[in-house]
Amino acid sequence: MDIDILGCSGGVSGNVRNMGTTCLRLGEHLLIDAGSGLSKLTLDEQRKIEDVLLTHSHMDHISDLPGFLANLFDHTDKPVRVHALPETIEILKDCVFNYQVWPDFTQLPTPQAPILEFVAIQPWRSFKLQGYEITPFFVEHSVPTVGFSIKDSKSHFVFSADTTVSETLIDELNRLGHIDTLMIECAFPDNKLDIARQSKHMTPTLVLETLDGLAEQPKKIWITHLKPAYDKQIRHDIRHNPDCHHWRVLP
Numbered sequence: 001m002d003i004d005i006l007g008c009s010g011g012v013s014g015n016v017r018n019m020g021t022t023c024l025r026l027g028e029h030l031l032i033d034a035g036s037g038l039s040k041l042t043l044d045e046q047r048k049i050e051d052v053l054l055t056h057s058h059m060d061h062i063s064d065l066p067g068f069l070a071n072l073f074d075h076t077d078k079p080v081r082v083h084a085l086p087e088t089i090e091i092l093k094d095c096v097f098n099y100q101v102w103p104d105f106t107q108l109p110t111p112q113a114p115i116l117e118f119v120a121i122q123p124w125r126s127f128k129l130q131g132y133e134i135t136p137f138f139v140e141h142s143v144p145t146v147g148f149s150i151k152d153s154k155s156h157f158v159f160s161a162d163t164t165v166s167e168t169l170i171d172e173l174n175r176l177g178h179i180d181t182l183m184i185e186c187a188f189p190d191n192k193l194d195i196a197r198q199s200k201h202m203t204p205t206l207v208l209e210t211l212d213g214l215a216e217q218p219k220k221i222w223i224t225h226l227k228p229a230y231d232k233q234i235r236h237d238i239r240h241n242p243d244c245h246h247w248r249v250l251p
């Protein structure tokens with residue numbers, strides 16, 4: 001599977017390692033989330049995007065969506081489809097595309113031929129998109145959030161988005177069956193367990209708890225969404241825990 005991680009940080013900073021917030025590109029036409037990593041794409045690359053899957057409404061996952069859409073004026077004859085939970089779509093309509101923060105691109109340049117179309121998704125209602133079979137599934141975060149299971153003919157990639165450990169998350173991951181690569185967040189170090197729990201995120205120990213609950217271990221574990229302020233401590237925690245040695249910490 002052709003996965004380009006344009007951004008996967010849990011925040012912003014000028015550190016060399018920091019690469020912008022969450023935005024993955026699959027192939028040439030599909031994005032998962034639209035955080036600040038999106039701005040790595042050239043205008044030509046942006047104009048090839050046809051579909052965007054959103055995990056949730058938080059800023060670090062949507063911040064580059066307005067500017068990206070504005071770049072498409074005069075360069076597309078069909079709308080970009082933004083696939084998200086109904087709750088996420090409502091938040092974007094009310095709080096972003098409301099003519100106060102940004103124009104309502106579902107009505108522009110004309111209501112008949114807009115550059116943005118929202119498509120409501122539901123957990124466990126699978127659909128085909130850009131040659132992939134996509135299944136959204138519930139995860140446990142502070143706002144309604146889904147992870148995405150993405151299959152092509154060769155592999156099964158699962159992005160569990162922003163989430164903390166919970167029985168629901170473990171059940172959902174088990175329901176997905178064999179996973180080749182699990183991209184899972186780890187926003188905080190273990191000494192910030194309280195904040196991680198309050199803000200519904202992971203620490204290395206909580207990721208291990210999640211993995212312990214799985215009937216079958218994913219072949220690869222990609223760790224993502226480190227908060228820049230805790231980047232060093234999280235990497236230290238992972239490096240010094242023998243149970244985490246096979247994890248690949250992104251970027």
Ligand SMILES: Nc1ncnc2c1ncn2[C@@H]1O[C@@H]2COP(=O)(O)O[C@H]2[C@H]1O
Pocket residue numbers: 010058060142162195198199227
């Ligand atoms: N209780 C909290 N204490 C500290 N930071 C928080 C708290 N709740 C939310 N946040 C921060 O606000 C951010 C909102 O986006 P995230 O969920 O990615 O990550 C969250 C944390 O970085």
